[in-house]
Amino acid sequence: MSIFTASDGTRLAYHQRGEGEPLLVLPGGPMRASSYLGDLGGLDAGRRVIRLDLRGTGDSEVPADPATYRCDRLVDDVETLRVHLDLEEMDVLGHSAGGSLAMLYAARFPRRIRRLVLVTANPWALGTTATPEDRLSAARLRKGEPWFEEAFRALEAWLGGIGDPGPELAPLFYGRWDTAARQHDARADDEFNDEAAGVYGSEGAYDPPATRAALSRLTAPVLLLTGELDGAPNPELARRTADVFPHVEVAVQPGGGHYPWLDDPERFAGLVGGFLDDVSPSVGRTPS
Template structure:
């Protein structure tokens, strides 16, 4: 298991899957170990995935100062990984909450990002958090599901701020298909997540949405904003809004997908992502190959 040292001395780990040009992957959760991403629906057959365990998750060490779990405080961890890998510029894929970190990194180091893929990323850092109405509207698209009537009250309770909803029912709204793969994915979540760090990651002090939007308005890197048709956060319209902030962005909405689209339809997800990443030809020097 390869490691590198963050600027504050914290030892961070990453995991390599597949062969080919490197793709740095930032997990969501927030603060869930990268293990849940697997091979991203077979994406490792096309790119060498560099799956970062954020500080205090997976095989990465916990920092001496818990305040460094804050999203903006982890930007230089991502940059240190780039330097460690010896990449002048890197392709980055971020999932969910990891997208906040990816956007902050791109704003601070715009010339170090070659291409950026934002997978079901809530544009919270840009100033558009999800609303209860959006989540409920997405949930009602599942009214035909046999579990809908018992799961909807759990979602409503969660949105009302109740601390202990039945997550086994609530989680069904996050998946396009509630099958054995989705159940196993959810069963592993508690063990893979750092709840203390998650509570600090999205500290409002980490973000200045107007400043971030201004910084990203001149980002030269092409960006793919990928949303799930059935996902409550972000809804496809929120993904389109986020893409409008970025000058070189395109939007893809995966049919029938929830918050983890590589589980719902691996072939569709991988095909669309690879198509975008392969469009790198003609944009100048790309990331070097990792040996």
């Protein structure tokens, strides 16, 4: 673990694994400690993977002002870390809600992005989100799984405004509900900052027209990777998100859920690593 100091004096932590070209990773949740990302399917085998603990999560300090949890204000922390690392430009990977943070960073600091990877990214920064039918359609792909009926009823109830999402939904986020997935999900309660999550996308966090306009001029290559079985975003939403970027590829990982590096580490690392190394593996990838 290493520490740097944000512009408001908050001490923030980041974790480095591997050697080679740096890859800055922005976690989702929103506001989940970066430990849930693990080694991202072994990406650290060929590069230096740098996971940022967003303020108030993981090993980073809780800020004096909770308003600084807002997504657009977190962009300053990402830029401060880049300066701290003395990087002229860098590869950036954003997962899930972290995809919106990565988009806002790329919109504000386009010259600092070498390549941008958005993994199962929720495009809230663009003013779009998964619909209830997106989630239900993806869930129906799991029919026949032993847990399906209970999970699907819980999903319908939640989407219908009856109750909060419960543990019954967990299998829907993973391509395989195996021991690794169960262990990964069991750590979630300890890794989330619920107060911060409530502020992350609060009023003023996003300006979709401005962000779309800025990203339409981004010269860096972009990869949008989504899981075949994920409902938020599903592959169709990922393809619509791709329309914003001028230089973009979409990869759909077969059998992948919201955490595709757990479902098939080798395939995930091949797709992302190949893109970052400017190699174009054909498996699961379609140009937008």
